[in-house]
Amino acid sequence: xxxxxxxxxxxxxxxxxxxxxxxxxxxxxxxxxxxxxxxxxxxxxxxxxxxxxxxxxxxxxxxxxxxxxxxxxxxxxxxxxxxxxxxxxxxxxxxxxxxxxxxxxxxxxxxxxxxxxxxxxxxxxxxxxxxxxxxxxxxxxxxxxxxxxxxxxxxxxxxxxxxxxxxxxxxxxxxxxxxxxxxxxxxxxxxxxxxxxxxxxxxxxxxxxxxxxxxxxxxxxxxxxxxxxxxxxxxxxxxxxxxxxxxxxxxxxxxxxxxxxxxxxxxxxxxxxxxxxx
Numbered sequence: 001x002x003x004x005x006x007x008x009x010x011x012x013x014x015x016x017x018x019x020x021x022x023x024x025x026x027x028x029x030x031x032x033x034x035x036x037x038x039x040x041x042x043x044x045x046x047x048x049x050x051x052x053x054x055x056x057x058x059x060x061x062x063x064x065x066x067x068x069x070x071x072x073x074x075x076x077x078x079x080x081x082x083x084x085x086x087x088x089x090x091x092x093x094x095x096x097x098x099x100x101x102x103x104x105x106x107x108x109x110x111x112x113x114x115x116x117x118x119x120x121x122x123x124x125x126x127x128x129x130x131x132x133x134x135x136x137x138x139x140x141x142x143x144x145x146x147x148x149x150x151x152x153x154x155x156x157x158x159x160x161x162x163x164x165x166x167x168x169x170x171x172x173x174x175x176x177x178x179x180x181x182x183x184x185x186x187x188x189x190x191x192x193x194x195x196x197x198x199x200x201x202x203x204x205x206x207x208x209x210x211x212x213x214x215x216x217x218x219x220x221x222x223x224x225x226x227x228x229x230x231x232x233x234x235x236x237x238x239x240x241x242x243x244x245x246x247x248x249x250x251x252x253x254x255x256x257x258x259x260x261x262x263x264x265x266x267x268x269x270x271x272x273x274x275x276x277x278x
Contacts, residue, residue, distance in 0.1 A: 006218035008225035009175040010164065037176065041163045044070050044110065045227055048157035052145040053127055065119065066112070071205055073160055075108030076179070105214035108181070109207045114193060120206050125189045130154065134189075156184045158212065161224045170228050178224030181212035 005011050028034070046063045054062060081101050085094045114120045130141035131154050142149040162177040186208055193204035 003217060006221035008173065009178065009221045010173045038165050039162075041165055041167045042073060043067070043161045043163070043167075043228075044073060045159040045161070045231060046156060047159060048155075050127070050130075050141075050154050050156060052130065052141050052147070052153075053123075055145070056126060057123060062123065065123075066110075069112045069120070070110060071113060072111040073108065074111075076105055079103050079105075103214055103216070105179075106211055107209065108212065109209050111205050111207050114190075114204050114206050120208070121190050124186050124208055127154075127186055128189050131185065151183060154185060155182075155212075157182055158184050159220075159224060159227055161228065163228075170225070175221065175224055175228070178216075178220050180215040180220045180223070181210075182215065184210055184212035186210050 044067055046066055049059075049062060057065075079101065082099045083096045084099045085096050087094050112120050130144075131139055133140050139149045139154075141147070141154060147153055158181045160179050160181070161175060164174045164176060166172065166174050188209045190206045190208065193206060
């Protein structure tokens, strides 16, 4: 069946158009049933990172670093229906018909802040050079970590979620969009920021380019909601309230409680399965 967003994300109700005076070119600003899309609120959640990356940098540490040090996500492009033409008669007038469709979106980029000690460069230098060593052209991680060379051993899985400004308001359909990437791996070792320019002392943000298999479906929407319930980007609820107000309790979401600053990620051995059914 055609892709229809699940009930767990924000979906515009077409019936609200009945209250809009399109003849005058205006919306219903009395009832305010229309809210503009506000960008700039998004999360990435790594659900799988190659085991040899986790073993070297720490399973929780490396995921937390990539997620907390996430500055931007780019590369999502529109999906277009492919068409072909056929002509008729002496004039050769053309008409179009649908042929196929390609979801694309195999390339994306994540921007991160670099720090002294080059944690971003070291991480992706290790990941990329483990897949192909720049000096020899061979894969080195299978020998170093006693495993087979296989895509499942050097790729990850990534969830990308776009929310409304009430990003911590889980359960109120605050998710605008979600997509999941399988078979994710970086394709660049960042070195450009090591160039020198006299008088320039910037603190660089680095774009890391990735390849992956893009998924978008109601199942992904439902999974995104569950992920935001399980993984809390919250402070104490009282910190969001005016002085002197309290709602009696710590930051509570669903059936779990977390302390400020805690990010309870999935266990190291957890693997997301079933994405071939999406």
